Amino acid sequence: xxTALAGGVxxxxxxxxxxxxxxxxxxxxxxxxxxxxxxHGLWVCPDLDSVTYTLADAHDRERGWGLxxxxxxxxxxxxxxxxxxWFRLGDRDLATHLHRTERRRAGVPLHRITADxxxxxxxxxxxxxxxxDRVATRITARGPDGTTEYxxxxxxxxxRAEPVVEAVAFAGAADARPAPGVLEAxxxxxxxxxxxxxxxxxxxxxxxxxxxxEVLVERRDRVVGVSPIVGxxxxxxxxxxxxxxxxxxxxxxxxxxxxxxxxxxLVIDVRDAADADAVAALGVRPVVTxxxxxxxxxxxxxxxxxxxxx
Amino acid sequence: xxTALAGGVxxxxxxxxxxxxxxxxxxxxxxxxxxxxxxHGLWVCPDLDSVTYTLADAHDRERGWGLxxxxxxxxxxxxxxxxxxWFRLGDRDLATHLHRTERRRAGVPLHRITADxxxxxxxxxxxxxxxxDRVATRITARGPDGTTEYxxxxxxxxxRAEPVVEAVAFAGAADARPAPGVLEAxxxxxxxxxxxxxxxxxxxxxxxxxxxxEVLVERRDRVVGVSPIVGxxxxxxxxxxxxxxxxxxxxxxxxxxxxxxxxxxLVIDVRDAADADAVAALGVRPVVTxxxxxxxxxxxxxxxxxxxxx
Numbered sequence: 001x002x003t004a005l006a007g008g009v010x011x012x013x014x015x016x017x018x019x020x021x022x023x024x025x026x027x028x029x030x031x032x033x034x035x036x037x038x039x040h041g042l043w044v045c046p047d048l049d050s051v052t053y054t055l056a057d058a059h060d061r062e063r064g065w066g067l068x069x070x071x072x073x074x075x076x077x078x079x080x081x082x083x084x085x086w087f088r089l090g091d092r093d094l095a096t097h098l099h100r101t102e103r104r105r106a107g108v109p110l111h112r113i114t115a116d117x118x119x120x121x122x123x124x125x126x127x128x129x130x131x132x133d134r135v136a137t138r139i140t141a142r143g144p145d146g147t148t149e150y151x152x153x154x155x156x157x158x159x160r161a162e163p164v165v166e167a168v169a170f171a172g173a174a175d176a177r178p179a180p181g182v183l184e185a186x187x188x189x190x191x192x193x194x195x196x197x198x199x200x201x202x203x204x205x206x207x208x209x210x211x212x213x214e215v216l217v218e219r220r221d222r223v224v225g226v227s228p229i230v231g232x233x234x235x236x237x238x239x240x241x242x243x244x245x246x247x248x249x250x251x252x253x254x255x256x257x258x259x260x261x262x263x264x265x266l267v268i269d270v271r272d273a274a275d276a277d278a279v280a281a282l283g284v285r286p287v288v289t290x291x292x293x294x295x296x297x298x299x300x301x302x303x304x305x306x307x308x309x310x
Numbered sequence: 311x312x313t314a315l316a317g318g319v320x321x322x323x324x325x326x327x328x329x330x331x332x333x334x335x336x337x338x339x340x341x342x343x344x345x346x347x348x349x350h351g352l353w354v355c356p357d358l359d360s361v362t363y364t365l366a367d368a369h370d371r372e373r374g375w376g377l378x379x380x381x382x383x384x385x386x387x388x389x390x391x392x393x394x395x396w397f398r399l400g401d402r403d404l405a406t407h408l409h410r411t412e413r414r415r416a417g418v419p420l421h422r423i424t425a426d427x428x429x430x431x432x433x434x435x436x437x438x439x440x441x442x443d444r445v446a447t448r449i450t451a452r453g454p455d456g457t458t459e460y461x462x463x464x465x466x467x468x469x470r471a472e473p474v475v476e477a478v479a480f481a482g483a484a485d486a487r488p489a490p491g492v493l494e495a496x497x498x499x500x501x502x503x504x505x506x507x508x509x510x511x512x513x514x515x516x517x518x519x520x521x522x523x524e525v526l527v528e529r530r531d532r533v534v535g536v537s538p539i540v541g542x543x544x545x546x547x548x549x550x551x552x553x554x555x556x557x558x559x560x561x562x563x564x565x566x567x568x569x570x571x572x573x574x575x576l577v578i579d580v581r582d583a584a585d586a587d588a589v590a591a592l593g594v595r596p597v598v599t600x601x602x603x604x605x606x607x608x609x610x611x612x613x614x615x616x617x618x619x620x
Contacts, residue, residue: 095387098351121390
């Protein structure tokens with residue numbers, strides 16, 4: 001049994017490779033929900049959906065988010081009413097949000113809804129939100145009009161990650177409980193993988209839910225991370241704009257330092273091989289391989305190397 | 311100034327003709343909301359939307375409901391989750407429901423949202439829901455599994471109006487208040503038109519909101535109705551299956567009898583000219599003309615005849 005901690009797109013690609021090398025039924029994925037937010041009254045869980053759609057092979061490979069062959073009729077039509085349309089919800093994707101929102105309003109906990117959505121998409125691995133409670137990643141950043149607190153998608157999508165980050169907080173995390181099954185999945189896993197996700201805003205919120213970090217610390221020798229840094233930069237996404245300002249080096253060494261208390265091995269990219277010694281000096285065993293998942297074969301090889309590391 | 315009471319498609323067509331012969335800015339339309347219901351957590355107002363889309367010339371003329379050129383991607387995608395998809399919400403139409411539902415949840419009254427949606431669609435006439443409160447048309451009908459109470463759309467769309475109607479009720483009507491502006495629009499109108507809509511489930515719910523029928527009775531000499539019956543049958547819709555079982559003759563005479571207390575003239579179709587004497591005998595002045603709105607020219611001529619009747 002294997003448990004992975006996952007954010008969005010990078011994690012989803014890694015997991016897609018993983019289920020090519022292990023039985024998908026043996027995999028539990030604990031997914032960040034700090035990016036979840038309401039758009040047009042619908043409850044959107046970007047990371048859960050990215051993982052679901054990718055494991056279902058239904059994701060758009062070119063665009064990097066959402067469903068393949070997606071249309072955007074409804075979101076464009078919302079423009080008529082002056083509603084914000086910067087968060088591009090696709091028409092097929094909307095069905096997921098409508099279904100989730102209606103059941104959530106009826107009081108069904110998120111982990112139940114998540115399991116049903118994954119099952120409807122034919123996903124065999126078990127997907128768990130980190131918590132059923134509301135945790136909101138809030139980004140304090142300095143834009144042209146001064147310092148403002150942004151919701152994650154506001155800063156990342158609407159503002160194109162341009163305002164300079166000063167602080168990140170996970171509102172609600174201190175009072176959140178891990179979703180049913182999360183702590184058990186971490187306790188029982190033979191291997192725990194920290195997927196190649198943003199350490200600050202993807203893995204960070206999961207660790208902020210009381211109880212989760214503690215299990216990882218206990219099980220440090222079974223925990224392997226995959227650095228999201230390739231050649232000193234994030235492959236995609238705004239990791240550099242979040243790590244730097246928060247005192248984390250934008251390098252695999254920075255990732256190793258952030259993870260060292262609960263992670264015994266870190267897979268780093270061949271382009272960052274020079275960092276291996278510094279990672280090792282932090283007490284984290286470096287595994288150097290190709291982490292740039294240009295295709296399914298590389299993703300599968302990366303998964304194999306990752307599993308072999310602990 | 312002119313105020314019309316309206317249901318769905320038949321009323322919408324009539325109104326489209328009306329605004330070709332009078333200044334749209336002088337028209338107020340009070341619309342039935344008894345058919346309103348929630349689908350996938352969204353608040354849908356079928357009659358308000360039919361009138362809005364038709365006055366905006368954006369309606370689908372062939373299908374008879376919804377928007378022209380509509381797609382159904384989201385509703386089809388909801389099928390994956392086992393959600394009901396018999397109520398066909400189009401993708402552009404969904405934007406209207408998302409917008410309305412979000413604002414309604416935020417506490418904005420329906421008449422305000424309705425005005426903004428109509429304005430966003432470029433509709434110059436004033437659209438008012440009959441009430442901001444919840445009134446639900448409930449149909450007790452006998453189907454294969456015995457007698458059941460249906461929501462209007464369940465009976466009409468899902469069950470194709472097949473269960474035999476035994477009773478109709480307007481839940482919540484007794485406690486509903488007319489939306490702001492409704493009574494004033496009826497008091498001040500030079501002419502009040504009862505559009506060619508189903509007397510039982512389109513005009514009926516409006517009359518059931520306390521205060522509205524009373525104004526009509528007071529102003530009876532200014533009220534003209536348009537019979538929805540052509541050649542002894544409804545043009546479209548299930549009026550016959552609702553009128554008969556409730557003791558209303560499926561004829562212009564039946565309509566005249568239902569309206570006589572608050573309606574001084576009734577426009578009836580040339581194909582029902584033989585009913586004119588019986589209508590007159592009820593104290594309602596018959597106006598015989600072509601009421602089958604096959605095109606915009608006939609709809610405009612019908613509107614002209616209707617206005618001339620009082």
